[in-house]
Amino acid sequence: MTDQPARLLTMAEVVKRTGICRTNIYRLIARGEFAPVVRLSPSRIAFLESDLAAWLHSRREGSAALLATLEASRKTPSKPTYAPIHLNQLRHAPANDAGDLYGNTK
Known part of the structure; x- marks a missing residue:
């Protein structure tokens, strides 16, 4: 049985194969988050097919x-922390001394 190179x-x-642009591949390589690189020459790199498949x-x-x-x-519903209010309710709310929604007093 012969092993394939x-x-x-x-x-x-x-x-x-990845759908990732070259720039982002180089960024991932620099951060150590990509498949290992095989340096063929100072200006040429390649990747082992098996390493890329594992990645x-x-x-x-x-x-x-x-x-x-x-x-x-x-699946776990979260309860709102406030009661829903319609914008028209805000427009027609009676004025009070506590101020508006932003804390501005009259």
Whole structure:
């Protein structure tokens, strides 16, 4: 059984596969948040296909966890901290000495 050599992906292929522009890929690389880089020359980089696949999988796992958290928070209704009021009620409210909504007194 022969092992296939690791396939290297160019930046253009990575942009096409991820949908992320080159600038943002370089930003992610600088922050250490992207797949490891294989430096081919001082001005040329590539990525191992397996590393990129693992990175994409980890992003999907993180997204799934985030979506699960958001779904759970949607299921628990939160009560409003104030009573809803219609704008017309504010316009026709009687004047009082306490001031307006912004604390301005007359």
